[in-house]
Every structure is written in structure tokens, then in C-alpha cells.
Amino acid sequence: MSDQKPTTGQPQGYGMQQVQPGAPPPGYAQPGYGAPPQQGYGAPPQGYGAPPQGYGAPQQGYGAPPQGYAPGFGPPPGMAPQQQWAARPDAVPGCPPGLEYLTTLDQMLVKQQVELMELITGWETSNKYKVLNSMGQQIYFAAEESDMCMRQCCGPQRGFTIHITDNLGQELIQVKREFKCCAGCCWCASSDSIAHEISIEAPPGQVVGYVRQEQSCWEPNYTIRDANHEPILRMKGPCCIIQGPCCPQDQEFIISSEDGANEVGKISKQWTGLMREAFTDADNFGVSCKF
Numbered sequence: 330m331s332d333q334k335p336t337t338g339q340p341q342g343y344g345m346q347q348v349q350p351g352a353p354p355p356g357y358a359q360p361g362y363g364a365p366p367q368q369g370y371g372a373p374p375q376g377y378g379a380p381p382q383g384y385g386a387p388q389q390g391y392g393a394p395p396q397g398y399a400p401g402f403g404p405p406p407g408m409a410p411q412q413q414w415a416a417r418p419d420a421v422p423g424c425p426p427g428l429e430y431l432t433t434l435d436q437m438l439v440k441q442q443v444e445l446m447e448l449i450t451g452w453e454t455s456n457k458y459k460v461l462n463s464m465g466q467q468i469y470f471a472a473e474e475s476d477m478c479m480r481q482c483c484g485p486q487r488g489f490t491i492h493i494t495d496n497l498g499q500e501l502i503q504v505k506r507e508f509k510c511c512a513g514c515c516w517c518a519s520s521d522s523i524a525h526e527i528s529i530e531a532p533p534g535q536v537v538g539y540v541r542q543e544q545s546c547w548e549p550n551y552t553i554r555d556a557n558h559e560p561i562l563r564m565k566g567p568c569c570i571i572q573g574p575c576c577p578q579d580q581e582f583i584i585s586s587e588d589g590a591n592e593v594g595k596i597s598k599q600w601t602g603l604m605r606e607a608f609t610d611a612d613n614f615g616v617s618c619k620f
Contacts, residue, residue, distance in 0.1 A: 430462075475488065515545045
């Protein structure tokens with residue numbers, strides 16, 4: 330047997346590189362640092378292609394906004410639907426500006442707005458109304474102007490001025506009634522000092538007609554007069570104008586020719602339901618004509 334001792338801890342055929350104490354391992358530059366940085370980068374890219382030449386012409390606009398919501402769809406949550414206004418018709422020769430709406434209508438609805446303060450406290454506030462056509466489109470807005478003390482003390486006997494405006498806020502019509510201390514009694518309405526009378530101005534400042542209370546035994550009776558106070562139409566109301574659970578029907582005021590022979594229209598005070606009639610004095614009126 331040979332006296333040579335075999336080596337241990339080293340694979341056969343590979344030599345062990347001798348590392349001096351404190352020297353970095355092979356392949357590293359300085360003690361305590363990692364691998365040396367990359368010796369360089371490749372050539373930079375040669376550039377990008379030509380930029381796009383632009384975009385097409387911008388859209389020229391959008392169509393008219395929708396005038397309402399599709400069936401089954403409403404406004405966003407928390408947003409009340411906006412009232413739709415009717416388009417103003419073309420001018421009509423001989424018709425005061427702003428009254429062209431009336432030449433195209435045979436029906437109107439006058440809706441009084443419910444005032445929250447009045448509902449809660451009972452404090453009488455100025456009345457406001459929306460005037461709608463048969464399709465529910467608003468054509469006018471009416472607002473009462475009256476004295477605060479007179480509203481509380483005189484109630485429906487008070488004097489007032491109603492300002493009627495269009496969708497642009499332009500005042501087109503004024504309806505005025507003066508306060509008369511003892512007015513309202515149908516038996517005494519033969520006297521001008523006691524009979525109720527309203528004047529209609531269109532445009533404001535130019536009187537075009539009047540509506541005057543006439544004497545009667547019981548039924549409300551009125552004449553519709555021109556600017557010269559000449560009667561041209563008559564209007565007669567029902568014998569009983571009280572509405573309630575036992576009388577829920579509409580109260581109709583019939584408009585007829587001056588001699589009363591031909592009916593030309595009517596104004597209906599509509600029954601709005603038990604709760605609304607019981608807790609508010611807000612009324613709805615329907616107006617129809619046969620012209």
C-alpha cells in the first residue's frame with residue numbers, strides 16, 4: 330500500500346484558489362461593495378416615428394336638449410323634475426304681445442301652489458299660480474301682490490294685483506281688484522260701490538276689459554265687459570258653491586253670450602281631494618272655451 334494520504338474537503342481534479350486575508354472575493358472590486366456596475370449600455374434608440382398628424386374636426390355641436398324624460402325614467406335621485414314651458418307662438422296681428430298663447434288654446438288649467446308656511450302656521454301668504462295648457466306645459470306664471478294686513482284681516486275680500494308673466498319673466502298681464510268695504514253681497518251688487526270688479530290690463534297700463542259682479546237673488550252672476558265697460562259676455566255660477574265630502578263634484582261657472590242664448594265656455598273649480606281641501610285653500614281651475 331502507498332503511504333500517500335488522500336485529500337479531504339476538495340473535489341478531485343479541482344484546485345482551491347488561495348484568497349489572502351482581507352482581500353475581496355474573486356470578481357468584486359472593493360471590500361464591502363457588491364458586484365461592479367455594468368460596464369455600459371447599448372446604443373440609444375434611434376428615435377420614434379413621426380407624431381400623428383392630428384385629429385379630425387371637432388363635433389359641431391349637439392342637438393336640442395330633450396324636453397322631458399322617456400317613459401319609465403325620471404330625474405336623478407334628489408332632483409325635482411323641471412317644469413316644461415310651452416314654446417311661444419308666432420305673433421298674431423291685432424293681438425297684444427304675449428297673448429298669442431291664448432289664440433291656440435281651447436283649454437287651460439290654473440293650479441295654485443301650496444305654500445308650506447301657510448299650511449303649517451295658517452298665516453295667509455300671497456297666492457301663486459301656474460297656468461298650463463292641455464299637455465301640461467306651462468304658459469304663464471301668476472303671482473299676487475297684496476297688503477299683508479289685508480290678507481290676514483279681510484281674507485278673500487281683500488284688494489290685490491296679480492302679475493302674469495311668461496317663461497322669460499316678462500310681465501304680460503295685470504289683473505287688479507280694489508278693496509271695497511261692503512262688497513260681495515249678491516243682493517246689493519247693483520251699486521258700483523258694493524259690487525266686486527276686476528280690471529284686466531294687457532300689456533300692463535292698457536285696460537282691455539273688466540269682469541263685474543251683478544245683482545242676483547242667489548246664484549253668482551257676472552258680466553265680462555270690454556274696455557268701454559260695455560257687456561259682451563255673461564258668466565253664471567252654481568247655486569251652491571260649497572265643496573266637501575258630501576259635494577265632491579266640480580263647481581262650474583258657465584260663460585255665455587251677452588243675451589245668454591249660447592254657451593261659449595266655462596270655468597270649473599275642481600275638487601282636489603279631501604286632504605287638500607281640508608288642510609289648504611289652494612284651488613285648481615279648469616278653463617275651456619268653444620271659440
